[in-house]
Amino acid sequence: MFDRSAAEHVAAAAADQRPGAHVAIVAPGGYGKTALLHHLGNAIGEVTGIPPVTALPPFDRFVDGVLLVDDAHQLDDADLRELRRLATSPDVRLVVAARPWPRRGALAEVLDLTQDQFLPAPLDRDQVRAVLPARLRSERHVEFVHAQTGGVPAFVDRLGRALDPDAELEVPTAAVAEFRRELAGLDEGVLRFLLAAEAGVGLNLDLLVDFLETREVVEVVEAARATGLVGTAGSLLPIAQRAIRVLVPVERRAWIRQRLAELQLARGGQVLPLMRPLVNTGIGGDGAAAAFEAAAAEALPGDPALAARLYAAAITAGRPPVAVAARRAEALALAGDLDGALRLADQVITLEQAPHRTLAATVAAAALAHRGQLGRSAQLYRWAGARHFAVLGSVGVGELAEPADDDGPPTSLSSAISLMAQGLHASVAGTPTTALSKLVRAAATLEPVGRGVLLPDSPAALGALLALHYGELGTATSLLERAIAAGTGGAPLAVRHRLLLAWIAMVRGELPKAGEIVAAARRARSALEPRDWLFAVGIELGVARRAGDAATLGRAWLQAGEAILRHPVDLFTFLPLGELTMAAARLRDESRLAAHLAEARVLLAGLGEPPLWAMPLWWGGLHAAITAGQQEAAEEHAGAIAAAAARDEQFGTIAAAAGCWLDVTAGKVDADAVENAAQGLHGAGLTWDAARLAGRAATRTTDRAAMVRLLDCARMIQGKPVSNRRVSTAELGVKGEEQPPEVSLSDRELQVAELVVSGLTYKDVGDRLFISAKTVEHHVARMRQRLGASSRSELLSQLRTLVGSAGARD
Template sequence: MRLGVVAPGGYGKSAILREVERVYQDAGESVRLVDDAHLLDETRLREVLDADEPRLVVAYRPWPRQRVLAESAGRWRALMPSVFSKEQVKEFLPASAGRAVVDFVHQQTGGVPRFVERLAGISSAEVPADAVAAFRPELDWLDGDLQKFLLAAEAGAGLRLDLLGALLGKDFDEVGEVIEAGRATGLLGQDGTLVPLARRAVAVLSRAERRIAVRQRLAELQLASGGPVLDLVRPLIGTGVGGPGIAAAFEAAAGEAMGADPALAARLLAASASGAPRPEIAARWAAASAMAGDLDAALRLADQVITGPESPHRAAAAEVAAVALAHRGQLARSTELYRWSASSSAGAFAVVGRIGTGHAPEELELPTAPPTSFDGAAALMAQGMRESVAAEPMAALSTLVRASGLLEPVGKAALLPDSPAALAALVALHCGESGVAESVLERAAVARVGGTLMTVRHVVLRAWIAMVRGHLVEAKECLVALKKTGKRLEPRDWLFAVALEIGVARRNSDLATVKRTWEQACEAVLRHPVDLFTFLPLGEFAAAAARLRDEHRLAPHLDAARVLLRELGDPPLWAVPLHWGGLHAAIIAEQTGVAEEHAAALAVHRGRTRYNAIVSDAAESWLDVLAGKVEPDRVEEAARGLHAAGQWWDGARLAGQAAIRTTDRQAMVRLLDCARLLQGRPVGGKKAEAVQVAEVGQLSDREREVAELVVGGMTYKQVGDRLFISAKTVEHHMARIRQRLGCSSRGELLAQLREMVG
């Protein structure tokens, strides 16, 4: 038998020779075996092949090509071992190895037998260090050009003949020879890419300075040809490489990374700057830092450019600072910077900021924006804000929704002081269109409009919608998820997050959490000056302040909100929610006169929109209920109106409060059923309980006071202190209530009272 075994390194040629030798030895016959014949010189190789050997087995790699081997190929049968299949790989692994481990080993090794053998003992999808270290001997003996080629292949340029030619200083034919030599090592697949396990070994075992030099040269060559360089230079961050060529590559890579990973873009720009960055780099670095949520770095870098020598990049730096200050609640200062910047989009954002801080829109002329999606969206945001203070809430909502849609395809890389989706959601919440608010926020979240910087803003507004609808568990889960990130929230996001926590706690009658969070709320209000976009959290804080009898700490901020509204001419869209929040704070504080003032203010705007009419009717119903005048038809209509406007919890609470104040037992049952229905709870299963409540009659005024305070989380002693009675008297009141309601346990009693008093 004369046999030629040809395959790259690691394919098992030596194993085949050993097996042939064993078979012949067992048969008592001799055979001549020649391994690594490609390494023999031509004279020696010719002697071996021309010898009169009846049994000869020659193993060799396809490279380097030996003329003698090529001439002799027709004188023997050829055997070409191939890579292992997954079934063959499985035979090398422990019996406990699952399908995932088999797939992992096959993918990492490319099925090359020698590499499979190195991972034969693993039982999980991890590469042991000794498997990588085993490559060192075969990498060390490779010549310099082949090592450079493998490093280029590890960098992803294994088939870029133009780059390889410049890197190796060879023409295309010579580069092809090097590639063939690489394939013959077994480290490369047929597609010219490194086998994953081999790629890991080349990256880990090659000398660091050589690997850096190859990547740097490739990046410079790629940049010169106008190709992408991000993947080439990413591993060079922090290595200390320098020079004009690599600096330019870092800058180009930052542009590639900005949309998908602004934090990486910031690191690349930092790597490109040796010493103090040029104004252009500092401005781009500031923008990348802002997009990544690092507003401290963004402001520091932007200020360097703004206060530095005159340059065309100062306007861009001013816009970055304006964005950062808007997120930190400094809307007035942000607006000044936008006006100073004077670009088209900056002019539009300045209009939004001016209106948000209480300046009449007539003072500014909206600049004409160029036909880009970003500038077009900015112009629509300005137009929408103008319409919002011109008694055109639905027109404003439509404009802002269109602005959000326009920005969705490009918004991921947009640096925004506020997103059109967030403004649209605020306007929608202010005019009872929570469904629109939810939809526009969901779309913005999917499109990642505003990138990392706007993520929290969109999350807290979606949680706010859940809260006003009475989905308190969902709203609380959003807050928990934000806390788990461990990131410090910027003042605007923190203001809404704290207001959410207080709002959820108040609706859950969790007075302990309201008390615990109140100090944070006061600090959040101090850190964020009042603007038009903070009225929703102010309303929640007003109710909490009334519950805690701490109104004086919030009073200056509510006064500032009222002044801001007057400066804008009391636009109904923004005025109505503030008065609605003030009404509930006055009800909680038992300030009937103040509640009537807010109800009168709401009545002024009732004819403007359907939502205004709903809120005004509800306010009047609340006042009647508090005065003991319960008209079931009117209350139910008002409660259902609030529910239709997205304020499900408010509607249910109005019906529940009316139920415990009516002397008509049939009306009580009806209103309790209405409250349950608006809360999304089944009515039929509770009918008997409702009848039982109806049969016991109405709670007395004192019993109702005691019940509300206990449900609010107060101890008997605290209730007694509030009502100037003893704790024992409070206990007697609760015992009578429990007896009259027929409750068998304290838990059942509290559940019943919570339903009745909201």
């Protein structure tokens, strides 16, 4: 393939009639030197009228003419001296092609006599397109061929002849097979360098000196480049790499990698790239075992699953299992296999002479924390000397422990863990803002280093919990999104972070989004850990309750029964416990949670009733009591919330809403107070609760103007258009005239409304409530009359607002 510039160069060389106008063509193998040699010879022959002759040794039989000499680098010194003698004859014109290496002195003398040199370059993409068969000139085929071959003409030709345009883009076996002859003819040193290049060594010259056992590494590298198989950076062309992997026996390639890794390990260098491909080969020996172990340590922060496999390979290679058991347990835990991690960690802990027992203890402690066994987790952390992590477990089970003083170097990791412990302590003994500030700082400090650190919980997750309890949903969202992006805590915490985001979506009224996140979490992990499972079930219950989906609520409640048995009560599960409390009241199954709620009260009492942690239980208890008609219990929970608001005005929003709920339940609706409380909840991110409060108050008021106002408030909070209907003076009544009829809905009407807006027919609604379809129709007609709806669609719209998002009620 000759472009315009190359063609002009050929024409200029052919037209040069000066004596001794010899031409050299120098390029690695595969660059088309032979084709260019004959093309140039023919061009000269056309100008001079003398046909070119392909000259082979012995050269003393040639006395004149245009002589074409190919592969001059393969000639011996005697032949090269004869060529140089011929070059001094005015009747001889030489066109010589050679590789750039080996560049022996005799060859250099011949090339130095040439007046012009051609240095063929790789083909660019346009040139590759031009030489490919028409069937392969699509953009994707051109890009693939160019990337695989580096534009080396011979390799482009090989791949172009073998590619099937309708098949997957991969190098066919037929193209690979053509490299067999080239590899077989290589010098042993060059072949070993190519095998090292295939292993990814590149131009690590110091390592190559030891591996090739020669100081002449540069010469070997140049000889390898001269084959055309190696690029300028010392890396193999992809097609050549593929050929070596197919044509060179795997045993030899494995030995090469093992030898390189042993040399690299002795030098203190990284060995992971060398050992990764050998993880399943079963190679053995002390050197291989040490290299596998070192590679596992390198892989642990970024790919703990690979690290676990590398530790297993080290055992296969001859490393005693107990020697790597603790680190292998850590890798398994970070990869999400807590069962395997616990088994190995327990084995190490029970052996007094086992190495890394404290590491094994911290691995077991972290795994137990994920499974809700915070008390035992704290014991193990204290035994291992990890006092800051022990604080987490202690506080979680109701034992307030002072954060320990830092006695190690102030690294990012130690600083983050210390701040996390301080934040947890402040959440109980200090102020909510102090606690939240420390946890936010801990999460930010941990971000750059937390991906490969095994944690019982993350400061981001704990900070998000506190922010949810405190009505700071924006802070909670930011913490979780940053932790997910940073990969904090690896696989064990990935699901937890996403489930907490789902919880935020749920309380904001984004029910489909919350459901999708939970479904994705269940797909990602075949079996959720107990803590994650409890949160997932809590979200599924919360979504079903808010959506008025009785069937799904019942199914989720069956799972909830097992989830709460598997996970003991601790401080960090009060969010789902509060949601389960409301679901239990709705399903009239409060006894199932009685023991757990009693444990929670004891735990809170042991910590001095910290309002920041107690708020979800108070809020959930309030609504459960309202649903169950337990006025005294509802007032007790509302009173606790009000007491908390007296100490921290941030809780005032919840306290105002709690007071409104008590009044609405008693039939007393202050539209101003309800609207203010609803707007306060909405401002705190509790969109669904806000809309539901306004909607429920609208069903209880006897003031039609207040009803319309509260309905509009609920719809605005939900992002829906408000009603265009306005209440007339006649409807409101004037002095001396009869007041408008009461517009509150009865409990039975609310039940009918909930089922109607869920899409059921009158017959289906009747079957659910054990009444006739006619009675259902009568209820709907009365509601339409009371609400003043002019059409069925307007009625359904108002009913959806009245019963909450998609028809929810307690």
